[in-house]
Amino acid sequence: MSERWVACDWGTSSLRVWAMEGATALDEAHSARGMGTLAPEQFAEALDEVAPAEWSGPVIACGMVGARQGWVEAAYAAVPCPPLPDGLTRAPGAREVLIIPGLSQSDPPDVMRGEETQVAGFLALNPGWDGVLCLPGTHTKWVHVSAGEVVSFRTAMTGEMFALLSTRSVLRHSMEEGWSDEAFLAAADVTLSRPERLLSDLFALRAGALLTGAGDARARLSGLLIGAELAATRPFWLGQQVAVIGADALARSYVTALDAQGAPATQAKGDAVTLAGLTAAWRRWKGET
Amino acid sequence: MSERWVACDWGTSSLRVWAMEGATALDEAHSARGMGTLAPEQFAEALDEVAPAEWSGPVIACGMVGARQGWVEAAYAAVPCPPLPDGLTRAPGAREVLIIPGLSQSDPPDVMRGEETQVAGFLALNPGWDGVLCLPGTHTKWVHVSAGEVVSFRTAMTGEMFALLSTRSVLRHSMEEGWSDEAFLAAADVTLSRPERLLSDLFALRAGALLTGAGDARARLSGLLIGAELAATRPFWLGQQVAVIGADALARSYVTALDAQGAPATQAKGDAVTLAGLTAAWRRWKGET
Known part of the structure; x- marks a missing residue:
């Protein structure tokens, strides 16, 4: 099986991609065409623009691209659960684009999209770590992690x-x-x-x-x-x-x-953690873990 | 001495005027030309537009018209003090426009402009009242009133x-x-x-x-x-x-x-209270109280 794939972090206001071979980034690119600027039919072209067809292999994507207003809705997985539960959502179109689900919590109600991939990346870089992750941003997330699972979180x-x-x-x-x-x-x-x-x-x-x-x-x-x-x-x-x-x-x-x-x-470092999380998702999709 | 004067409530986003004879409103008008929309040299014309020269007598004004970015700065009076302390500030120009000072508090730092006139109006309508006034709005004021003075306040x-x-x-x-x-x-x-x-x-x-x-x-x-x-x-x-x-x-x-x-x-009622406060300021300016 080929080791080529594309890592994709697609948030509300930006899009970032890496051409990958295994866990190694060969190239990277980004654009300002975040989810918030795109109608559903524009996502495929916005992706091809930064990640050309020569970047072969499946695209593993996280973030608001999977929101209801995004390319295609990737259903939330309910905590407690691993940060990367089974089941990627395939976006419509010829290119194989697979979107990581967000996480939800029923009480108190809360949701995340994208941060679950950073949590997974942090755990991949720090195996066996238990504690609380703080992910500052527009909507800061506090995530309680234990035994490889997200136990609860708060925004x-x-x-x-x-x-x-x-x-x-x-x-x-x-x-x-x-x-x-x-x-x-x-x-x-x-x-x-x-x-x-x-x-x-x-x-x-x-x-x-x-x-x-x-x-x-x-x-x-x-x-x-x-x-x-x-x-x-x-x-x-x-x-x-x-x-x-x-x-x-x-x-x-x-x-x-x-x-x-x-x-x-x-x-x-946020970047390293995101890429490690996307890599963990790719390995899992390949059936390696 | 003539009983004619003009009452003027001039906030950030609106301007409201009444043609007065003593405590009686003969006419009223308003416009959207609040302090926030005007440069200093535009205030005189904005006032004449709603309160024509036939509306004779002095103009008694409260609100953001007296802010640093307004027509002319009317210095703050420091609490504890009566809601209408002595000293109106005359705006530049031919028309006699007199602006009521705002109130300030040093610790914790706080300021008001316009609400002091409502406090005075409430006290004019409810002589001897002691207690706390709540003035909801963009910046809600809580004002502790005792023995006719503003003791402290919070925004x-x-x-x-x-x-x-x-x-x-x-x-x-x-x-x-x-x-x-x-x-x-x-x-x-x-x-x-x-x-x-x-x-x-x-x-x-x-x-x-x-x-x-x-x-x-x-x-x-x-x-x-x-x-x-x-x-x-x-x-x-x-x-x-x-x-x-x-x-x-x-x-x-x-x-x-x-x-x-x-x-x-x-x-x-907010309107009645504002007009009663402007009337109290006019009486005080005339030397009646």
Whole structure:
């Protein structure tokens, strides 16, 4: 059996592909044609554009491409279950495109698409790992993993809230460049210890800037929101082994805030984890594992 | 001295004027030319457009017209102080336009512009009243009033958050027409008792709609946010006499939620209160009080 295949991470706002031979990436490409920009009949062409036919073998895809508004709906698998349960969904068309299912949870209701592949990749790179994974982003996921299964998870809209408040609310007038870890941590501490103050403390960012020219509004906004998220997800991280997936400034902020709570977290690179997860899915599809 | 004057409520998104004779409105008009749409040199013409020169006498104005980005900045008065402290700010130009100062608080930092006039109007209509006023809106104000003075106040960005989340976030896909008081109250109860759950419970609105078609997302979003606001402002309303200013559905929601907490609140009409406050400012300017 040929070892050639195509790895595909297809989210709401971007599309990323790798030409693979076994676990080795031979080439890669990306485009801005995310799921959110495409009608169902446009997916095949958007894929061919970045991953030409010379990139032979099946395409293993994860992410919002499998949402109801995507190419074809890949049904959710209900937790508790392995991050890569059986059953890929074949997209319509000549090219063999196989989409990884998302995960769902009934109580409290929650869903993920794409992050399950990162969870699988992290476990492939860290066999036997038990603990909690934090995947920061527009919708940050907290995932409790035990014995190779996703036991439960929770989503916080922190990233989307930060984007809306910093660019579209009255707080946008107080946002400046620059960052202060100290201001971030002080703000995170406020909402971690007094989460009920979030809605009133947000406006104080604007009032403080008006009255005294108080700075660091960006770091303090991020701190108030991430502190509130950590208050919401305390049962996930308290006393657990925690790994934050991502190497960017946002992931570092989570590590900094957790560390200040006496909950040291490790960091893992997001790209490597995604590719390891897609590779695990490909091996599983081939029947190797 | 003539009893003719012009009452003017000039907010961010609208402008409303009344031709007055003493405490009696002879005529009224409004336009969408709020402070947010105008450069400083456009205010005079925007006012003349709705309040023609035949509307004689001084113009007494409240609201964002006196903000730094408005016609002319009317400095804040620091609480504790009466809602209408001495000193109106005269706008540049031939017409006599006098702007009421906003109020500020240093710790926690907070500001208001326009609501102080409603507070004064409520007190003019209810002499000797002590308690807490709730003024729902884009930025809801909670105002502690005692012995005719504003003692302290707090702003919650609940209205702006609702607008952003219901029209610009992923939750917009789950918003429907219709309203359920029961769903609103159940959601308010969640964040009132567990305010730390706000950021994660918001995403559950979307996940619930995806997984089970759960409805009432609009009422539940409003409930989660207003419940969190009531948790943030509990020191204001707990065990206090509370009046909610406004007669619309939003004001009713606050009354309903407070009532469920054993904190019965009365309601006052917003328009009448604003006009009574502007009238009190005019009397004070004339030296009558």
